[in-house]
Amino acid sequence: xxxFFDIPSDLQHSWxxxxxxxxxxxxxxxxxxxxxxxxxxxxxxxxxxxYPPVLGLTTVLYAVPSLAFFVVLIDYTGQTELxxxxxLALYSLVVLVPAIADGVxxxxxxxxxxxxxxxxxxxxxxxxxxxxxxxxxxIAGLRVATASSISLVSVGALIGNQGALGNLMAAAQxxxxxxxxxxxxxxxxxxxxxxDAALVLLRRVLTPWMPRSGRERxxxxxxxxxxxxxxx
Amino acid sequence: MNVLTxxxxxxxxxxxxxxYDGIPSRFLEHVQYTLLALAVAAAIGLPVGLLTGHTGRGxxxxxxxxxxxxxxxxxxxxVLSVLLIGFGLLPVMIPLVVLAVPPIxxxxxxxxxxxxxxxxxxxxxxxxxxxxxxxxxxxxxALPLILSGLxxxxxxxxxxxTIAAYVxxxxxxxxxxxxLYQRDYxxxxxxxxxxxxxxxxxxxxxxxxxxxxxxxxxxxx
Numbered sequence: 001x002x003x004f005f006d007i008p009s010d011l012q013h014s015w016x017x018x019x020x021x022x023x024x025x026x027x028x029x030x031x032x033x034x035x036x037x038x039x040x041x042x043x044x045x046x047x048x049x050x051y052p053p054v055l056g057l058t059t060v061l062y063a064v065p066s067l068a069f070f071v072v073l074i075d076y077t078g079q080t081e082l083x084x085x086x087x088l089a090l091y092s093l094v095v096l097v098p099a100i101a102d103g104v105x106x107x108x109x110x111x112x113x114x115x116x117x118x119x120x121x122x123x124x125x126x127x128x129x130x131x132x133x134x135x136x137x138x139i140a141g142l143r144v145a146t147a148s149s150i151s152l153v154s155v156g157a158l159i160g161n162q163g164a165l166g167n168l169m170a171a172a173q174x175x176x177x178x179x180x181x182x183x184x185x186x187x188x189x190x191x192x193x194x195x196d197a198a199l200v201l202l203r204r205v206l207t208p209w210m211p212r213s214g215r216e217r218x219x220x221x222x223x224x225x226x227x228x229x230x231x232x
Numbered sequence: 233m234n235v236l237t238x239x240x241x242x243x244x245x246x247x248x249x250x251x252y253d254g255i256p257s258r259f260l261e262h263v264q265y266t267l268l269a270l271a272v273a274a275a276i277g278l279p280v281g282l283l284t285g286h287t288g289r290g291x292x293x294x295x296x297x298x299x300x301x302x303x304x305x306x307x308x309x310x311v312l313s314v315l316l317i318g319f320g321l322l323p324v325m326i327p328l329v330v331l332a333v334p335p336i337x338x339x340x341x342x343x344x345x346x347x348x349x350x351x352x353x354x355x356x357x358x359x360x361x362x363x364x365x366x367x368x369x370x371x372x373x374a375l376p377l378i379l380s381g382l383x384x385x386x387x388x389x390x391x392x393x394t395i396a397a398y399v400x401x402x403x404x405x406x407x408x409x410x411x412l413y414q415r416d417y418x419x420x421x422x423x424x425x426x427x428x429x430x431x432x433x434x435x436x437x438x439x440x441x442x443x444x445x446x447x448x449x450x451x452x453x
Contacts, residue, residue, distance in 0.1 A: 060432065063390075063391060063428050064427070064428045065390075065392070065405075065424065065427045065431075066391070067394050067408055067409075068408050068421075068423060068424025068427055071411070071420045071421075072421055147303060150303075150305075151302070151304070151306065151307075154305045154307040154308055158395075158409070158412070159412070163307075165305075166305070166307055166308065169312070172312075172315060173311050176315070178312065178315040178316055181312040181315055184305075184308045184311075185305060185308040185312050188303070188305045189300070189303040189305070190303075192302070193299070193303050196303070
């Protein structure tokens with residue numbers, strides 16, 4: 001494939017630069033989503049009646065197509081990266097809130113009682129006992145959120161020049177150069193796989209007590225989380 | 233407030249309700265794309281998921297395939313297939329099907345695999361053939377989860393079918409894309425609202441199907 005890495009100059013980035021922009025536009029929203037989901041999930045567990053409406057609201061937000069979301073936001077935030085990142089952060093909530101809420105709630109009562117008996121206050125118990133035990137579920141949610149976020153950034157190309165590697169796809173169509181589109185698709189896919197692997201590694205580091213060959217067990221709850229999020 | 237005004241203006245304009253670019257015909261096109269993509273994805277995902285879930289083999293292969301498919305960006309796949317195949321329905325169906333297969337496949341596999349083994353063993357002990365075990369024991373019990381996989385696939389297709397308009401096809405994305413390029417904000421907001429409404433209708437439909445199809449004994453659990 002000739003000109004595979006020959007990026008048109010109107011994109012104003014090298015291939016590596018596009019990757020950098022893509023990662024920033026995809027991962028910052030997931031981090032923001034996580035920071036938003038942690039207190040939300042905590043509230044949902046504290047006040048049970050809050051859980052169904054919060055899940056319903058995130059599901060409705062998730063149902064709004066990304067392109068439409070971007071375009072509506074242009075009126076407020078302009079054709080900037082922020083316009084792409086806000087919807088992505090909101091989308092990640094549909095996976096992250098149930099992942100954290102269910103994960104934290106699934107901590108066995110005996111464990112909680114043991115922590116209380118050892119003199120843990122509620123805050124410390126939450127941070128040092130409940131969150132670490134819920135880590136596999138939370139990271140399973142993060143994996144789904146990250147994968148979809150990386151894939152969705154490309155749609156930002158439609159609102160101007162904010163799609164990072166997606167701009168490459170738009171350029172491929174503009175200049176009729178399929179190899180650029182192939183480059184963009186492959187690079188995005190590789191980025192998604194690498195980020196996924198990094199999260200799996202993170203889970204192993206955070207949960208040294210879990211069995212290492214947990215492929216089947218980690219693959220399972222992921223999808224269930226996603227469907228659960230949309231379910232209730 | 234701002235957005236609501238635009239929504240009102242869009243739906244209040246009678247010009248948006250007639251002709252080939254009217255809301256009814258665009259809505260119908262969008263539903264057609266969605267149903268077609270969902271049918272193809274289900275035809276791929278359901279049999280494979282049921283079979284692997286029943287035998288309990290191939291779980292790792294499914295996880296790998298599903299992860300790989302999920303990593304492919306829909307928009308990029310769309311542009312690539314249009315450049316390689318040309319304009320038409322097929323290049324739009326490819327990204328939509330690739331998008332929809334992983335949730336259907338993985339959920340179906342998980343749903344069938346995690347069915348309580350006691351009734352399955354009982355059915356086998358009573359001499360039920362394997363196909364009977366699958367369709368008369370495992371599928372009814374696994375139905376809520378299988379439906380949830382189909383539902384999440386359907387919702388994703390509905391919202392992603394919007395990009396079909398980017399490669400000159402119809403559907404509700406037409407309003408969003410056209411409005412974007414014509415600087416017609418009202419159209420964009422109207423199109424976005426319609427897609428969101430369709431997604432919510434899809435959720436409601438699946439809820440109704442679940443109510444109707446899932447046996448009361450399973451639902452109570």
